Amino acid sequence: xxxxxxxxxxxxxxxxxxTGNLDTMNKHILETGKVAFEMTVKIIPVMALWxxxxxxxxxxxxxxxxxxxxxxxxxxxxxxxxxxxxxFSYISxxxxxxxxxxxxxxxxxxxKAMESLQSLNSKKDxxxxxxxxxxxxxxxxLTLIPxxxxxxxxxxxxxxxxxxxxxxxxxTLCATFAxxxxxxxxxxxxxxx
Amino acid sequence: xxxxxxxxxxPCLVCxxxxxxxxxxxxxxxxxxxxxxxxxxxxxSMFPTFLxxxxxxxxxxxxGILEFxxxxxxxxxxxxxxxxxxxxxxxxxPISGSSTLAILNHIFEVSGPDSFIGRLAxxxxxxxxxxxxxxxxxxxxxxxxRIKYALWAGLFADLIGILASIVIxxxxx
Numbered sequence: 001x002x003x004x005x006x007x008x009x010x011x012x013x014x015x016x017x018x019t020g021n022l023d024t025m026n027k028h029i030l031e032t033g034k035v036a037f038e039m040t041v042k043i044i045p046v047m048a049l050w051x052x053x054x055x056x057x058x059x060x061x062x063x064x065x066x067x068x069x070x071x072x073x074x075x076x077x078x079x080x081x082x083x084x085x086x087x088f089s090y091i092s093x094x095x096x097x098x099x100x101x102x103x104x105x106x107x108x109x110x111x112k113a114m115e116s117l118q119s120l121n122s123k124k125d126x127x128x129x130x131x132x133x134x135x136x137x138x139x140x141x142l143t144l145i146p147x148x149x150x151x152x153x154x155x156x157x158x159x160x161x162x163x164x165x166x167x168x169x170x171x172t173l174c175a176t177f178a179x180x181x182x183x184x185x186x187x188x189x190x191x192x193x
Numbered sequence: 194x195x196x197x198x199x200x201x202x203x204p205c206l207v208c209x210x211x212x213x214x215x216x217x218x219x220x221x222x223x224x225x226x227x228x229x230x231x232x233x234x235x236x237x238s239m240f241p242t243f244l245x246x247x248x249x250x251x252x253x254x255x256x257g258i259l260e261f262x263x264x265x266x267x268x269x270x271x272x273x274x275x276x277x278x279x280x281x282x283x284x285x286x287p288i289s290g291s292s293t294l295a296i297l298n299h300i301f302e303v304s305g306p307d308s309f310i311g312r313l314a315x316x317x318x319x320x321x322x323x324x325x326x327x328x329x330x331x332x333x334x335x336x337x338x339r340i341k342y343a344l345w346a347g348l349f350a351d352l353i354g355i356l357a358s359i360v361i362x363x364x365x366x
Binding site for chain 2: 008016019021024025029031035040044058059060102108124126127133136141146153158166171172179182183184187192
């Protein structure tokens, strides 16, 4: 990540220097703080709301009940997490929210899942294997209904806005499967080092 | 059908969780407030990671490097019969969600959502997610510094998702 970040910034600035585009660079350097702040502010209300509701689910015992039910199938993907651990319930809530295209609700569940995976992690500054598997599930965009795209297609007057759903599901399945496979291969290579 | 389910899901979920809480004698209101308070430490650790990510990504997107590199790719794409407009979208998909959405808008406006390229762009947008954003957000929030192979696995999934979209759109339509 360090190298990629440095590459993004240094190459952009050098390139702009050559093409005489430094004015835009200046503008964007100064705007970074504002954009990041706006992004953070946008996420606060959704996060607070869902964390509040999740707390009720957690204290009432609903989450641990869910975790017991789902830990068996999910352990195929996450063999490192102990049986019936609470992180299974957060992981499954995140996956369900993603499947139904509820990205807003998926993020707080996902962050809770990360927190709970971190409590199992022995090296606190290094990603654990389960964390990476969980991230791959999220980055491959596993979804049944791409809500934003359907509404955009409607907006632009598509005759059949939902015709792409099957294609999306197939493509996302390929991506998820490939990601998980890559994750397994790299995890094995890492543990040999 | 599926969209009705997804519309009903959130209200039903909220109602179900609160009912379950009441049934198990949880002080639902107090607990809700307590849980909502927990969002602030999370958000506090989020801001610096957002800042770092946006700094790098925004400079890169606005430097013109991508446009420069894509010129070289043009002949290869013509040979493979991949529409040129989709390429910046595919390249940007893992880096920036908002700019791919802007490209999608542009493609719909110019070619229409029911054209070949409109469908392809829809499927690319729907089949992958903003890998960089998710990695910085999720790892940043729990303070992970060494992400090991997470980025490579995520980017590999994106690549396969995009290639699959190209194949699938030609098979289905």
